Amino acid sequence: MTCAHLDQIRPVRPNSRRCEECVAQGDGWVHLRMCLTCGIVACCDSSPNRHASAHHASAGHPIARSVEPGESWRWCYIDEELV
Amino acid sequence: MRETESRLVARRLARLHDELVDHAVPLPIDTAAGRLLLEEVDYARFPPVHEGRIPPYGAIVSFGTRPQWEKLSAPTKLMSDDIDLTLLRSLADGRSSFVVRGTGGKQGIVIFDRSLESEASAARLRAETGAFVVQRVRDGLVRVCGPDGVVSWEGVEWRFKPLAEQHAAQVRRVVPQLDAEVLAGLMELCVHWLSAGQVGATLVVALRGPARLLHYLDHSAATTPPPLSVACRDHFPALRSVLAQRDRAVLVDPDGTVAALDVGLSWSDRADRMVASVGGMRHTSARRFSFEEPDAVVFVVSQDGPATVFSDGTPVTEVRADPCLSGFPLARLSAVDPDRDGETTVTCPHCERVLLVDQTRFEDWDGGPERLPCPVCGTTLSLDAYRSAIRGVVKP
Ligand SMILES: [Zn+2]
Ligand SMILES: [Zn+2]
Ligand SMILES: [Zn+2]
Numbered sequence: 001m002t003c004a005h006l007d008q009i010r011p012v013r014p015n016s017r018r019c020e021e022c023v024a025q026g027d028g029w030v031h032l033r034m035c036l037t038c039g040i041v042a043c044c045d046s047s048p049n050r051h052a053s054a055h056h057a058s059a060g061h062p063i064a065r066s067v068e069p070g071e072s073w074r075w076c077y078i079d080e081e082l083v
Numbered sequence: 084m085r086e087t088e089s090r091l092v093a094r095r096l097a098r099l100h101d102e103l104v105d106h107a108v109p110l111p112i113d114t115a116a117g118r119l120l121l122e123e124v125d126y127a128r129f130p131p132v133h134e135g136r137i138p139p140y141g142a143i144v145s146f147g148t149r150p151q152w153e154k155l156s157a158p159t160k161l162m163s164d165d166i167d168l169t170l171l172r173s174l175a176d177g178r179s180s181f182v183v184r185g186t187g188g189k190q191g192i193v194i195f196d197r198s199l200e201s202e203a204s205a206a207r208l209r210a211e212t213g214a215f216v217v218q219r220v221r222d223g224l225v226r227v228c229g230p231d232g233v234v235s236w237e238g239v240e241w242r243f244k245p246l247a248e249q250h251a252a253q254v255r256r257v258v259p260q261l262d263a264e265v266l267a268g269l270m271e272l273c274v275h276w277l278s279a280g281q282v283g284a285t286l287v288v289a290l291r292g293p294a295r296l297l298h299y300l301d302h303s304a305a306t307t308p309p310p311l312s313v314a315c316r317d318h319f320p321a322l323r324s325v326l327a328q329r330d331r332a333v334l335v336d337p338d339g340t341v342a343a344l345d346v347g348l349s350w351s352d353r354a355d356r357m358v359a360s361v362g363g364m365r366h367t368s369a370r371r372f373s374f375e376e377p378d379a380v381v382f383v384v385s386q387d388g389p390a391t392v393f394s395d396g397t398p399v400t401e402v403r404a405d406p407c408l409s410g411f412p413l414a415r416l417s418a419v420d421p422d423r424d425g426e427t428t429v430t431c432p433h434c435e436r437v438l439l440v441d442q443t444r445f446e447d448w449d450g451g452p453e454r455l456p457c458p459v460c461g462t463t464l465s466l467d468a469y470r471s472a473i474r475g476v477v478k479p
Binding site: 013014016032048067 | 422442443450453469471
């Protein structure tokens with residue numbers, strides 16, 4: 001199965017080095033992901049608030065990458081696989 | 084009556100499912116076999132109380148269509164698809180007898196001639212069968228050993244501890260000199276035997292020559308044990324026993340042989356100045372000693388649980404059981420190997436150690452460099468990348 005959402009990847013840059021939504025709520029996070037359509041950085045599914053998944057659900061942007069040091073893998077929320 | 088009962092069970096399972104999701108408990112409950120796992124965790128948590136006594140319990144849940152009978156090295160294996168599950172469960176004590184279930188509806192009971200109650204035994208059983216091991220053991224502790232780690236419930240919160248083998252990769256990156264089998268044995272001994280058994284310990288492992296020839300050691304009270312090895316699982320019960328009765332360090336040779344017990348660690352004034360005191364005495368001495376001895380790596384287990392590996396004055400990895408939901412920075416390791424493109428080295432201007440760094444870079448990132456403390460001396464380092472993580476010191 002190949003991901004049909006790769007065309008929604010844009011040449012984005014990260015908007016922050018933190019999960020701004022978590023910072024605003026005073027919460028912590030485990031790992032950070034960046035939306036490859038709009039560049040928003042948000043926390044992963046192991047974090048209490050799971051803001052990256054929430055961003056996919058609300059904005060519909062399909063693919064996020066890890067921005068953890070040394071990680072470059074990408075995840076498609078729709079196909080639920082590494083792409 | 085039966086219908087009411089099954090409705091109650093269904094409601095309880097739904098509540099447990101939501102609880103596990105809300106607390107981010109890393110168990111695959113939404114897969115096809117997840118239902119079985121959910122049923123077994125529920126039963127382990129709320130077993131039937133008989134005359135005021137809460138029975139212990141144990142089950143092995145296979146995610147294949149049938150139980151992995153051939154992988155279970157037990158004298159008694161009874162397949163009994165036609166026996167009522169309630170009766171079958173009352174035969175399982177979670178120490179030597181376990182219910183075995185597979186997704187194809189196959190079930191039975193397996194009886195071992197030894198106790199598998201400890202976390203170490205359960206983790207081993209899991210590794211041998213590839214199944215999930217669910218247990219209700221002492222003081223009502225409910226524990227699930229799975230492929231990612233150990234999930235536990237002690238009556239207050241859900242906790243998760245990654246498997247020892249997952250942390251070995253972190254250590255291997257900065258200490259490639261350490262023999263793979265010795266490393267695997269040490270990680271299992273520290274995490275699933277000592278830490279799980281609340282035994283504190285310090286193990287100094289030499290990387291090149293005999294451990295006795297390391298410089299910063301005090302041999303005044305040292306004793307020599309029979310030839311036990313940290314690479315040999317059969318020796319672990321003896322090692323746990325001796326370590327529970329000792330405070331000083333254990334010396335281990337590069338091939339895993341325990342060379343001496345009751346050895347003291349020392350260090351220079353420079354190490355006192357350079358390496359901050361962090362945590363208890365056991366941790367501070369291990370850290371300062373490791374700063375002096377690049378040809379050694381030190382494994383420390385504190386009595387209250389965490390197991391830490393020190394090399395060149397830095398903690399390389401720490402294994403601990405963290406609450407599933409609140410602030411668990413190390414509980415979930417990344418499932419993917421680091422990208423070699425992001426690997427680089429940086430030399431600390433103060434302690435002059437060469438640091439191994441993983442970075443993520445973006446050409447047009449304009450948020451400035453990241454500032455991180457040197458893990459050895461604490462000096463603030465300015466790292467020119469979007470994100471950086473210092474993994475340890477590169478051995479000279
Ligand atoms: Zn967040
Ligand atoms: Zn987006
Ligand atoms: Zn430094």
